[in-house]
Amino acid sequence: MGKILVTGASGFIGRHLCGALQTHDFSFRPIVRTPSSIIKNSESIALGDINAVTNWHEALIGIDTIIHLAARVHVMNETTSDPWAEFRATNVDATVNLAKQAIQAGVKRFIFVSTIKVNGEETHHQPFTPFDIPAPLDFYGQSKLEAEIALQKLAQESGLELVIIRSPLVYGPHVRANFYKLMQITKMGLPLPFRGVDNRRSMVAIDNLVDLLITCIDHPAAANQIFLVSDGDDLSLSRLIQLIAKAMNQGIWLLPAPIKLIQMLAALTGKSAAINRLFGSLQVDISHTKKTLNWQPLISVEQGIQKTVQHFLTDK
Numbered sequence: 001m002g003k004i005l006v007t008g009a010s011g012f013i014g015r016h017l018c019g020a021l022q023t024h025d026f027s028f029r030p031i032v033r034t035p036s037s038i039i040k041n042s043e044s045i046a047l048g049d050i051n052a053v054t055n056w057h058e059a060l061i062g063i064d065t066i067i068h069l070a071a072r073v074h075v076m077n078e079t080t081s082d083p084w085a086e087f088r089a090t091n092v093d094a095t096v097n098l099a100k101q102a103i104q105a106g107v108k109r110f111i112f113v114s115t116i117k118v119n120g121e122e123t124h125h126q127p128f129t130p131f132d133i134p135a136p137l138d139f140y141g142q143s144k145l146e147a148e149i150a151l152q153k154l155a156q157e158s159g160l161e162l163v164i165i166r167s168p169l170v171y172g173p174h175v176r177a178n179f180y181k182l183m184q185i186t187k188m189g190l191p192l193p194f195r196g197v198d199n200r201r202s203m204v205a206i207d208n209l210v211d212l213l214i215t216c217i218d219h220p221a222a223a224n225q226i227f228l229v230s231d232g233d234d235l236s237l238s239r240l241i242q243l244i245a246k247a248m249n250q251g252i253w254l255l256p257a258p259i260k261l262i263q264m265l266a267a268l269t270g271k272s273a274a275i276n277r278l279f280g281s282l283q284v285d286i287s288h289t290k291k292t293l294n295w296q297p298l299i300s301v302e303q304g305i306q307k308t309v310q311h312f313l314t315d316k
Contacts, residue, residue: 002064002108004028004217007098009044012174013113014069016206017213024214031059031070052093060105065217067111068095073140084139091143096150103154109161109223111216112151116168116202116228116284117141127202127234127283130166130226148226161223163216165209168230168284172206172304173311183312186244186252194278195254197237202230202284205304208297212289219293227289231301234283243302247309 004021008014009030021028029043045059050070072090080086099110119128120135136142148164155162171179185192212229216222235243238254245252259279289295299307 002027003062005031005059005063005066005107006069007031007050007066008069008071011069012172012176013170013206013209015174016172017067017069017210020210020214026214026217029059029063049090050094050098051089052097054094054097056098056101057105060102060107063102063105063107065109065111066098066102066107067113067213067217068098069113070094071113072143084143087139087143088146091140092147092150095147096154099151099154099160103158103160107160109163109217110151110155111163111165111213112148113213114144114148114164114166115141116166116282118145118148118166119284121282122280123200123283124281127285128228129285130228130288155224163222163224164226165212165216166226166228166284167204167209168201168282169203170206170209171203172308174315175206175308179308180312182241183244183248183309186241187248187250187312189250189252191253191255192241193255193257194238194241195256197257197259197279199236199279199281200234201237201240201280201282202234203301203304204230205297205299205301205307207299207304207307211298212293212295215293215295221292225292227292228284228286229289230284230286230297231299231304232286232290232297233301235301237278240305243305244309247306248313 004026006014006018006028009018010032018028018030029045032044032046033048035046047054047059072087102110116128117138118134118136118141119132121137134145136145151162154160169179208231209229212227241252241254
């Protein structure tokens with residue numbers, strides 16, 4: 001097996017992936033943004049902010065497979081004057097530039113980590129599948145879909161093996177953003193108005209996502225496929241909080257949730273999107289992934305939350 005190129009190697013997913021590749025004795029080359037973020041690998045290369053004109057020549061020497069993680073992700077508090085242009089520059093133009101140079105360099109397989117937001121923001125009655133008509137609603141999801149389409153066209157024209165993985169929320173040790181905030185709130189032990197919230201949301205533990213990425217490096221059936229990934233056990237908000245509290249050995253008091261009132265207040269304060277992520281459902285069907293690759297999630301959702309919480313409690 002040849003060498004693997006990992007973009008976005010210093011990010012949350014990238015660090016976990018590179019650690020697993022190291023453990024399994026894969027030969028790989030991490031790509032990071034700045035020299036200060038170089039991980040412990042003699043082949044690390046710092047390329048700055050990647051774009052449509054980034055020169056990948058040196059980085060692609062001897063590479064068989066690319067795992068492309070680098071991206072502009074969902075931004076909660078947008079500050080740029082033209083967010084669509086920023087998302088497109090990184091997630092579409094920079095990705096297509098890398099793929100074109102990869103084809104010229106003789107790279108065999110391109111694994112593109114996309115997002116379930118390509119499918120949409122919420123499910124009703126039926127989980128998302130990789131065969132659904134895409135319906136992204138924000139710039140992040142739209143830019144990832146545009147990149148997927150461009151990559152599929154390049155793959156068809158060149159013979160490059162393309163693997164697309166659409167992921168929901170990823171959690172694990174070092175997780176930040178909303179999952180981290182939820183652990184903070186749970187640790188306070190305050191009453192929370194979420195009892196009876198009966199939504200269902202798919203998530204994926206970082207161990208499971210990394211295991212799937214490694215499976216797709218050389219699995220013959222992965223070529224030119226779109227895979228969805230999750231822990232295979234969808235949680236309601238109340239059950240998620242209960243599992244976090246259990247992992248903390250923390251008592252939790254869940255009060256009945258006046259959902260309609262909370263949603264009305266959220267609409268008045270411009271927080272509807274955040275509340276919908278808490279109370280809405282987003283489920284993914286991973287049966288195609290499991291059947292095609294003979295793959296199963298490496299750890300359970302309970303194990304994933306336990307590992308995440310233990311790191312949260314001990315991280316200083």
